[in-house]
Every structure is written in C-alpha cells, then in structure tokens.
Amino acid sequence: MARDQRRRGTQKLGRSGRGVVRYFGSVVPAGSFREDVIAGLSLPQKSLPPKYFYDAAGSRLFESICRLKEYYPTRCELSLTRRHLEDIARFAGTGAELIEYGSGESLKTRLLIRSLRPSAYVPVDISEAALQAAAKRLAREFPSLDILGVVGDFMQPLKLPVYRARSARRRVVYFPGSTIGNLTPQEAHAFLKMSRGQVGSKGAMLVGVDLKKDANVLHAAYNDAKGVTAAFNCNLLERINRELRADFELRRFSHYAFYNAALGRIEMHLVSLARQTVSIGRHRFGFDVGESIHTENSCKYSIEEFRALALAAGFRTDRVWTDGRRYFALFGLSAA
Ligand code: SAH
Ligand code: AVI
Numbered sequence: 474m475a476r477d478q479r480r481r482g483t484q485k486l487g488r489s490g491r492g493v494v495r496y497f498g499s500v501v502p503a504g505s506f507r508e509d510v511i512a513g514l515s516l517p518q519k520s521l522p523p524k525y526f527y528d529a530a531g532s533r534l535f536e537s538i539c540r541l542k543e544y545y546p547t548r549c550e551l552s553l554t555r556r557h558l559e560d561i562a563r564f565a566g567t568g569a570e571l572i573e574y575g576s577g578e579s580l581k582t583r584l585l586i587r588s589l590r591p592s593a594y595v596p597v598d599i600s601e602a603a604l605q606a607a608a609k610r611l612a613r614e615f616p617s618l619d620i621l622g623v624v625g626d627f628m629q630p631l632k633l634p635v636y637r638a639r640s641a642r643r644r645v646v647y648f649p650g651s652t653i654g655n656l657t658p659q660e661a662h663a664f665l666k667m668s669r670g671q672v673g674s675k676g677a678m679l680v681g682v683d684l685k686k687d688a689n690v691l692h693a694a695y696n697d698a699k700g701v702t703a704a705f706n707c708n709l710l711e712r713i714n715r716e717l718r719a720d721f722e723l724r725r726f727s728h729y730a731f732y733n734a735a736l737g738r739i740e741m742h743l744v745s746l747a748r749q750t751v752s753i754g755r756h757r758f759g760f761d762v763g764e765s766i767h768t769e770n771s772c773k774y775s776i777e778e779f780r781a782l783a784l785a786a787g788f789r790t791d792r793v794w795t796d797g798r799r800y801f802a803l804f805g806l807s808a809a
Pocket of ligand 1: 523524532535539547574575576579580597598599603625626627628649650651652
C-alpha cells in the first residue's frame with residue numbers, strides 16, 4: 474500500500490500564471506492507523522495519537538473550533554500576526570522557501586505570503602482533504618506562487634520536494650497554531666531539532682505557542698458550549714468505526730477535558746460511561762465505568778520555558794511577538 478501510494482508520485486492540481494500547484498502523494502502508510510490504535514488501546518492508560526483526529530470530518534470540525542468564541546488561540550495568533558506583520562517580515566526576510574508544518578486551512582499563512590513574498594510555499598499536513606482544499610484556494614489567491622503540498626506525518630523523516638528556483642535563498646519553517654503543544658516536550662525537542670537541520674545556519678523558524686494562563690480560560694476553550702470540541706474528540710471513535718470496522722457505541726463515551734496544572738497541559742479524554750467491551754476485528758478491549766482513552770495533550774508554555782526548549786534544539790530566540798493579553802506568542806527563532 475505504502476509503495477503504491479508513493480508510486481502515485483506527484484500530481485498537478487492546477488496551474489495559473491507562473492504558479493504551479495503540485496501535490497505529493499500520501500506517504501502515510503494506511504496500515505499504521507490500525508497498528509497504532511490497537512497498540513494504544515492495549516496500554517494500561519489507553520491512549521490514541523492526536524494526529525488521527527484529522528480525517529476530512531476532523532479537519533472540518535477543527536476549522537469550526539477555530540471560529541468558536543471560547544477558542545482564543547486562533548484569534549490571538551491572527552491578531553498578533555496582523556499587528557506585527559512588518560517586523561515578522563523583517564525577521565523572516567523575503568523570497569525564502571516557506572515550509573509550513575500542520576498547515577490545515579493555511580489561514581494565517583495568507584498574511585505571511587503577502588508580506589514575505591516567498592519563492593515557494595510547501596504546506597505539509599497529514600490531512601489530505603485539508604491540504605488539497607487549502608492549496609486550491611491559495612492558488613486562486615496567489616496565482617504566481619509555486620505551491621508544493623506534501624501529505625505526510627511531520628514526526629517521521631519526510632522527503633520534502635526539492636525546490637529548484639535559484640531565488641529561494643533560504644528556508645523559513647512556519648509552525649503556527651500551537652500544534653507544537655500537541656507534542657510531548659521530548660517530541661517537541663526532536664521536531665525542533667529536525668527543523669533546525671532543515672533551515673540550516675541561515676534560515677529561520679516561526680513557531681506559534683499557546684502561553685500559560687488562567688485555568689478557567691483554558692477550560693472554556695476545550696469545553697465549548699456548542700459541543701464542537703466534544704464532537705471533534707468523538708469523531709476519533711467514529712473514524713475508527715468507519716475505517717477499521719470497530720463497534721464503538723458513541724453514546725457510551727463522553728468528552729472530558731481538564732487542565733493538568735502540574736504538567737502544564739490540557740488533557741482530552743474519552744470516558745467510558747459503562748462497563749463494556751469494544752471489538753476491532755479480532756481484538757477486544759474491555760472498559761470499566763469511568764475508564765478513559767487519553768486522546769490529546771495541549772501543552773502550554775511560559776515564554777522562558779519555550780525559549781529553553783528551543784535553545785536545547787539549537788535555536789536562539791530573536792523575537793517574541795504576543796497579543797495584547799499575552800495569551801499567545803509567536804517565536805522568531807534562528808540558529809544559535
Ligand atoms: N496550522 C493551522 C492548523 C492547526 S491544526 C492553524 O494554525 O490553524 C493542526 C494541523 O496539523 C491539522 O491540519 C492536522 O491535520 C495537522 N497535523 C497534526 N498532526 C500531524 C502530523 N503528525 N503530521 C502532519 N500534520 C499533522
Ligand atoms: C491543533 N491544536 C493546537 C489544537 C489545540 O488547541 O491543542 C487542537 C484542539 N484540540 C481541541 N481543541 C483544539
């Protein structure tokens with residue numbers, strides 16, 4: 474399967490002006506979803522990797538979360554990016570190759586593209602649906618931009634397309650949205666080190682980081698009144714049912730999110746409301762009443778904590794841009 478997918482190679486999505494949109498076929502082996510789910514549900518504390526939230530339905534639900542009144546990160550990052558755009562562009566420079574990890578709908582990226590005028594944009598996302606939709610929209614909006622989309626897992630060694638334009642003097646890696654918070658600190662360290670290798674000594678990195686704040690604000694953001702976050706969490710079980718022919722009964726699980734102050738992170742869980750057994754093919758998983766599947770961490774950092782994490786991975790913090798309430802920060806990193 475993985476080989477077939479790789480053989481699919483590249484596919485042009487469209488062409489307009491000088492810009493070419495190329496889409497690099499999936500390099501995410503389908504078999505790993507089943508293996509990861511079975512391994513995760515076999516642990517004493519059942520857990521599932523958050524990257525599996527993002528099938529087409531999950532990506533749409535996440536886009537709805539970004540528009541909720543309680544979910545401040547998107548608005549804060551958009552507003553600080555607008556407010557400091559000139560300085561961000563001065564720091565990142567123009568004409569670079571802009572690589573974005575976990576690009577989703579590439580919402581904030583539009584602002585950067587306008588002011589950084591990159592020679593190429595390389596969005597990388599595990600969600601093929603989100604990546605394709607965003608690449609098509611961007612191609613209409615920026616007809617002369619080369620867009621080279623990559624479907625893949627940014628925690629695995631990825632072969633990025635080699636961009637041939639001589640004008641691409643340097644690389645800038647953009648990792649917005651505090652997606653870095655969904656990695657453990659060890660994973661975040663490994664990811665930053667990999668990015669440091671990609672940008673080299675002349676490139677730069679822009680990372681969006683959700684900051685520590687009043688736990689009530691955090692609690693509301695992950696327990697919204699409309700239940701969109703709950704639907705996003707539960708969609709993971711629906712996806713397992715759909716793709717792995719499992720028999721999770723959704724009404725027997727409930728969304729639970731809380732701030733774990735000792736670990737500085739929001740934890741999302743799906744809690745079993747009954748004693749029950751769930752089947753995935755020949756595998757059976759027993760649940761006690763109140764037993765949970767841990768589905769996501771969303772780590773919150775202080776500016777100093779993140780600065781230290783970046784430094785350990787070889788990055789110096791040159792700039793920190795924040796919103797008015799200091800809820801969110803965009804870090805401008807360069808080689809230490
Ligand atoms: N950058 C956007 C989207 C953030 S949501 C924003 O700031 O709003 C997180 C995005 O990362 C989703 O689009 C999801 O599909 C993608 N993602 C999550 N884990 C991933 C992984 N391991 N590899 C690649 N993409 C991943
Ligand atoms: C993508 N990521 C940064 C989001 C977050 O806030 O951790 C995912 C999310 N989970 C629940 N709501 C939003």
